Amino acid sequence: MTPPPTPPVPGPGAATSLLTDQYELTMLQGALASGAAGHRSVFEMFARRLPEGRRYGIVAGVGRFLADLERFRFDQAELDFLADRRIVNDVTLDWLAGYRFSGDVWGYAEGEAYFPGSPILVVEASFAEAVLLETLALSVYNHDSAIASAASRMVLAADGRPLIEMGSRRTHERSAVAAARAAYIAGFATTSNLEAGRSYGVPTAGTSAHSFTLLHDSERHAFASQLGSLGTGTTLLVDTYDTLRAVRTAVELAGPELGAVRIDSGDLAAMAKEVRNLLDGLGAHQTRIVVTGDLDEFSIAALAVAPVDGYGVGTALVTGSGAPTASLVYKLVARSDGDDPRLRPVAKRSVGKPSRGGRKWALRRRSAEGLALAEVVTTQEPVPGPHDRPLLRRLVAGGEVVAHEPVQAARERHARTLAELPPTALRLSRGEPDLPTCFE
C-alpha cells in the first residue's frame, strides 16, 4: 500500500492565501523587482453581463470573503511550500511573510441586486496588496452570487410558498455549505445542510428518504417508526411504492395531525391534486404537500396552481440553474504613477473584453415612490438625489473588516431590494437586465 496523500485539512483559522492562482504571486515578484509593487491601485469587481436572459443578479459571498480576508496571510507552512517549489524568490517570500492587507475596500452589501457594470467590490491598496486578493475574492463572489441569483428567482416563482434547499449532494461538500447560505440570503426557508446550520445559523430541515422505507418490511412499519420517533408533525415520503395507498396508510397511522407528505417523482402537479383530494377526504386538511425532484424556477412556477405547500430544490439551486458561475471579473481600473499619488484610469484594449478605466461609485436611482429606475455608475463621487440610494458601503478600513453582519441582515436586505425593483424583474422569462446601467 502506498502512503496516504497529504490530507488537505485546514488547521484552526487556517490561512486562505494559497486558494490563489500562482500568477498573483509571480506578478507580485515582478512588481517588487520593478518598483511598482507599492503603486496605489484600485481593483474593481464587476460583471460585464448577466447570464443569458437574466434580469438582475444578487450579490452574495460578502461575509464569507471578509472572513477569508482576515485569514489571508502566509504562515510558515505556506512559505515553505512556495520556497520548496521555487514558485517565488526570497525577496518575495520575505515580503509575503509580513503580509497583511492594510488597504480599503468598499462594496455592494450582501443581498443587494446588481447589474452589468455594477462595481460590486472596490479594493484600494498598493498593487501588491490588492492583486493578491484577486483569485479568492472572485472564487467566493462568483460562486455565492451565482447561487443567490438563481435562488432569488426560485423564491419569486414560489410566490410565498417555502423553499427547502437540498442540493448538498450535487456539489462539492464545501460549496454545499456556501450554497445553503446563499440560498437562505435569497429567501429560501431552510436547508438540508447541517454544516450551514452550524456555521451560519441557517434553519435546517429533513426527515427521510426512500431507503428508510425500503429498510423496513413494509411501508406501514417504516411510517409507524418515523411517526413514533419524529412525531406526527413529520413529513412522510409517500412515493416509494404506490403514492395514494401510502397517503392512506400515513393518515391512518398519524391521524389528521400529520405534518406533511412529500412527493418526489412522477407528474407532480397531477399527483399533488390527487393527494390533496385524498387528504381532504380523509379529514387531513392541515397536512401539507411538499414536492421535490429536479425542480427549478420554471417548474416551480408551473406548479403555482397545484395544491402544493412547499418545494425542495436541489440540483438546479447548487448549479445556479444553468449559470453556475457569475462571470464576475476583478480588474485594475486606476493606479498612481509612483511619484504622483493621484490615481489615474487604466484599461486594456483587448478585442471583445472592454474595461472602463477609473475608480467607480454607484447609486440606485429611484422614483419618488421608491421604484428603482437605473443603476448609475460614476467615476466621480456622486451627489445622490433625494430618492437615490448609494450602493457602495465601506467593508474594510485600513485593513480592518468593519462590516461583519449576520446572514439574517443580508436576507432582509435582499427582500427590501427586490421590493424596489420594477415589475419586470419579477418575470422569469428571458429578457434584458431589469435596470439600465448609466455610466455618468
Place this chain on the structure above:
Amino acid sequence: MTPPPTPPVPGPGAATSLLTDQYELTMLQGALASGAAGHRSVFEMFARRLPEGRRYGIVAGVGRFLADLERFRFDQAELDFLADRRIVNDVTLDWLAGYRFSGDVWGYAEGEAYFPGSPILVVEASFAEAVLLETLALSVYNHDSAIASAASRMVLAADGRPLIEMGSRRTHERSAVAAARAAYIAGFATTSNLEAGRSYGVPTAGTSAHSFTLLHDSERHAFASQLGSLGTGTTLLVDTYDTLRAVRTAVELAGPELGAVRIDSGDLAAMAKEVRNLLDGLGAHQTRIVVTGDLDEFSIAALAVAPVDGYGVGTALVTGSGAPTASLVYKLVARSDGDDPRLRPVAKRSVGKPSRGGRKWALRRRSAEGLALAEVVTTQEPVPGPHDRPLLRRLVAGGEVVAHEPVQAARERHARTLAELPPTALRLSRGEPDLPTCFE
C-alpha cells in the same frame, strides 16, 4: 457593528460529519427506534444516465472521499450542535458519539471510466453506518467526477498539447482545489491553483495578467520587469494593447529564448497564426504560443490546425462544460431481514426513477486485443473471461481505508482506461454512451 459570524473554519483533522443532509440523521433516529438500524445493508452509487450526449464518464473523488471518511465522526462540537438544535434525540446522540464506520466499501478506482448503471461505489455495513455516508459520498463523487469527465474530453480534444487548469476564480474556493486535482487526474498538465499544488502535488503554473502590464508605464517596462524577475523562459501576455507590437517588443527584450506568449482574447486561431509567423520571422522558433479565454473542448478541437502549443481552460473546466454535477445517486439495493443475515434485493417503484435491486459486481468485457466491448454488471460475483477486467476493488475493509494512492496513480489509470475504449469514445460530438451496459 454587529458581532462577527461564527467563522466556518475547520479545525485540524476537522470532522466531516456535518457535511451531511439532516435526513440521514433523522432516518438513523427512526431506525434506532424501529430496531432496523443494525440490518446489514448495501448501498450503491451509480448514474442512471450520462450527461446529455456524453459517451463516457470518469470516476474521480475516490481519494478525497476516503480521506473524508477517515474524519467522519461526531466530536463534541458536532454533538453539541445537534443537541442544541434538537435535531436528534439522546439515544441517537449517544449512538453518534461512538460512531466510526466499520463496514466494507468496494468501488471503481479513481480515473476509471464509467457508464450508466456502473456500480462505482458499493457500501456494505449496517443501515445506520451506511446511510450516514450518503450525502458526503455523493458531494465528493458528483463534483469531482463531473470535472474529470469534462476534463477528459478536453484532453482528447487537445490531442497531446498541454492543458493548464485555471478556473479557480470561477468556482467556490475549495471546489477549485478539488477541480484542479480532478483535471490533473484526467490528463491536464498543470493548474494555476497553489493549494492543489500543496495538498495533492499537482504541478502549478502561472506568470502574469493584464493588470501587471497596466501597472507599468509601458508594456515594454512591464515585459522587461517580468523577464528580469522570472527569466526568459517565462510566458508574456501579449494582448493588452496591440498583440503583434507586443510580440515584437517581447522578442526584442527576451531574444529567441523567450519561453512563450499568451493570447487571451480575439480570434485565437487567426491571431495564433499571425503570431507564429511573426515569431518565426523574428527567429523565435522555439517560443511557444499559449491561448486562453473561455475555451471548452469544442473550441480546443477547433484550434487543432492552429499553431498553438498549449491551452489554458477556466470556466468550462470548473463548471463541467455544461454538466456541473454527475447525477450520481446512492441507493439502498439490498438488506438483511434482521434475523436472516442473507441480503435480499430491494428497489423502489417510483415513476421514472427505477432502481435495480441487489448487490452488484462489474467487469469490463474486452476483446482479445484489449478493446473494451461492454460494461457487464451482475448480481452474482462473476467469473471474468480471460480478457475481462474486474472493476470493483476493495477501498475500505472493516472500517479501515486500504486503497490510498497518489493522484499520479489515478492519472496513469485514466490514460490506460481511455486507451482501451473504442474509437467512438474519442468523438466529442453528442452520442450515446460508448459501451453498452449489460445487466447479467
